[in-house]
Amino acid sequence: MSTSALVWFRRDLRCDDHTALHHALTHFKRVYCAFIFDRDILDVLPSPADRRVEFIWYSVTELKQHLNDMGGDLLVFHAKAAQAIPAIAEALKVDAVITHHDYEPAAISRDATVEQTLKASGIAFTTFKDTCIFEKEEVLTQAGGRFSVFTPYKNAWLKKLTPADLEERPVAQHAAAFAKPDATQFKGVSAQIAKQTGIHQPTDGSHIPSLQDMGFEPTNLLELKIRTGQSGAQATLDEFLSRMDGYKKQRDFPAVKGVSYLSVHMRFGTLSIRQAARHAWTLFNSTGSEGAMGWLNELIWRDFYFQILYNNPRVVNNAFKAEYDDIVWDSDDKAKALYQRWCDGQTGYPLVDAAMRQLKHTGWMHNRLRMVVASFLTKDLGLDWRWGEKWFADNLNDFDLSANNGGWQWASSSGCDAQPYFRIFNPVSQSEKFDADGKFIHRYCPELAKLPKRFIHAPWEAPAMELQMAGVQLGTSYPRPCVDHAVAREKTLARYAVVKKKVTSDE
Ligand SMILES: Cc1cc2nc3c(=O)[nH]c(=O)nc-3n(C[C@H](O)[C@H](O)[C@H](O)COP(=O)(O)OP(=O)(O)OC[C@H]3O[C@@H](n4cnc5c(N)ncnc54)[C@H](O)[C@@H]3O)c2cc1C
Structure with a gap:
């Protein structure tokens, strides 16, 4: 049995049914654990109020407690992981760093850097499938x-x-191998990180840096009763x-x-x-x-x-079906203004607006609505799917590059889909079918609450009298539709013709 290992936690913030922990505890005499709030990821987040960072913070806090209960500990730093992990491994003099596979190009490249650095110090880097x-x-x-x-x-x-x-990859029954760095080791690790990165840490790794220490602030996560850990x-x-x-x-x-x-x-x-x-x-x-x-x-x-x-790592920037990169999306000032209305939930299509407001307020959106608003962005507004993908990436609590990119490419028809050509969702009939009573719309568009349900899906079709009785002033209290779906549909068919021609000519 080898001597000691460091388990590097990333997107696996639990200590049961955990492949890396299971392997480490059954193959090494002493198992240390670490989590890095990775500055390479956090420093580029658009807002200091980010529910994901807060979710991680609470989850890491619980994880550290669980590891403590089992006789182990979790070293936590706010640093660049590519530098901090080798620094911790060297300071603790472990034989191996153990972690799980990540499938994102940036993570793969970070892991390759870590592996190289560790190798130079004679430390193994072992990774497992777990996600x-x-x-x-x-x-x-x-x-x-x-x-x-x-x-x-x-x-x-x-x-x-x-x-x-x-x-299951059990953990608790092998807990005897968990090790806790002592005070000298904590200090040694902290000094090594400072030496390697030039940055002194807010803590020596024995305490979790606060959100404020890391430049973040609390969000409405707890108010939303999102359960963490x-x-x-x-x-x-x-x-x-x-x-x-x-x-x-x-x-x-x-x-x-x-x-x-x-x-x-x-x-x-x-x-x-x-x-x-x-x-x-x-x-x-x-x-x-x-x-x-x-x-x-x-x-x-x-x-x-x-x-x-x-x-297919190229999907990060390109259409999965290459011919869809020939589509010319609108990108002028009018397009940018439409994009802003979409982000703000002010398109005048109630189901789209309710969904976009749900995303902004809670960081989550129902799958049916993700499909509806993604189709609306690409096929009603004529905007590049990458614009929508970015907004989702910035705002979704569950943002995952693979699922998000896949979802957006599916919606814009450029991705993996059995459909030979493409589909265009009708935002009104989707609304009638999936929110028939307008209950969901009411939740996020309270200004439409008094509108009879037969008009809730397309308020612009309501007679003036009905609108007046419901207290709705189109263009004032609730927007008029920012595009006409039937017109947009024709434009989209023309826009996508470039693909059809290409597909036909390739056949
Ligand atoms: C445009 C678009 C963008 C999306 N972006 C993301 C994203 O960034 N992160 C994300 O996790 N999901 C994404 N999805 C997929 C899906 O909408 C969410 O996973 C789902 O709504 C999450 O809610 P849930 O946990 O209640 O899902 P459930 O319906 O309970 O599904 C269970 C789990 O299955 C997985 N899952 C469900 N649907 C999908 C799917 N289509 N693709 C991949 N995994 C799926 C998720 O992990 C989900 O938690 C996206 C879908 C679309 C159309």
């Missing part, structure tokens, strides 16, 4: 190729699945399990509590993906539950987009 069930090139076509369409990928994924893939993930999961069976029927209606609300926990790994998938798989196998299979289907989408990003 998804199947990764990279684990699910391939019969001919050995990569999938770019979801349904055949899903079928192959399900065929490949064995109980071992969902098995491993305990928050378990409570949210437990609550969802009683509803999982009805998931498939309920998942498309934003006013209904039909989905799991677990995405932020999946994002930061406060919930193990294996645990989530185990529940769905077990329920499906024991009862044939459509809801359980429907939910598992979404977890498979998550794996699908991880492998798309990993195998």
Whole structure:
């Protein structure tokens, strides 16, 4: 058995069913743990009030407590991880740094830097799959190729699945190997980081730097009752399990509590993906539950987009289907003003506006609405999907490059989709279908609350009398529609013709 290891926590902020911890505790005599509030990521965030940073802060605080309870500890620094991790590893004189795979190009490059630096000091860098069930090139076509369409990928994924893939990676029963740095080691680590980065830390690693120490401020996270940490993930999961069976029927209606609300926990790994998938798989196998299979289907989408990003890193800036990069999006001042109206939830289309306001106020948006507003941005406003992707990236609590990029490319039809050409959502009929009573719209557009439900989806069609009685003044209390959907649709068909021509000429 080797001597000591450092487990580097990133998007896996829990200490149960944790592959890196499990491996470290079963192969090393002493296991230290560290988390870095990575300045390479945090310093470019657009706002000092960022719910994600606060979510991480609370989750890390809970993680440190859990590790303390098991006889270990968590060193926490606000630094550049690429420098801090080798510094900590050297100061603690560990034999290996152990962490989980990340599929984002920037993270892959950071990990390569860390590996190189560690190697120069004779320290191993060992990484494991943990964030998804199947990764990279684990699910391939019969001919050995990569999938770019979801349904055949899903079928192959399900065929490949064995109980071992969902098995728990236990931690608590191996806790004896957890080690706690002593005061001298804490000081040594802190000094090493200062030496390597030139930056003195607000703490010596034994305490978690406050949000203010790191230049951030509290948000409305707690007011929204967003549950943080491993305990928050378990409570949210437990609550969802009683509803999982009805998931498939309920998942498309934003006013209904039909989905799991677990995405932020999946994002930061406060919930193990294996645990989530185990529940769905077990329920499906024991009862044939459509809801359980429907939910598992979404977890498979998550794996699908991880492998798309990993195998096609160019999607970060480019259309997955290259010919879609020939589309010319509007980008003049009028386009910029329309974009601002979309961001602010002031387009005049109530379902779109309610969704965009939900995002701004809570950092979360229902999946159906993500599809509606993404289609609206690209196909009604004629704006580049990358503009919308960026707004989501800045504002979603669950922002994940792979799922977000995949979702936006799907909505703009440039991504992985079985559709031969493209779809255009009608924002009014989507509203009538998925928020028939306007309950969701009322929640975020209270200025329309008194409008009878038959007009809630398209207030501009309401007779003047109805508007007056509901206290709605179009253009004043609520905006007139910023574009005419029927006109926009024609423009979009013309805009996308460049793709169709190209596809046809390529055939
Ligand atoms: C334009 C657009 C952008 C999106 N951006 C993100 C994003 O940045 N981060 C993110 O996690 N999801 C994203 N999604 C996918 C999806 O909307 C959210 O995962 C879901 O709404 C989160 O709510 P939930 O946890 O209640 O989901 P549930 O319906 O309960 O689903 C369970 C889990 O499955 C995963 N999942 C569900 N749908 C998808 C999907 N289409 N692709 C990948 N994973 C999925 C998520 O981890 C989710 O938590 C995006 C979708 C679209 C259309």
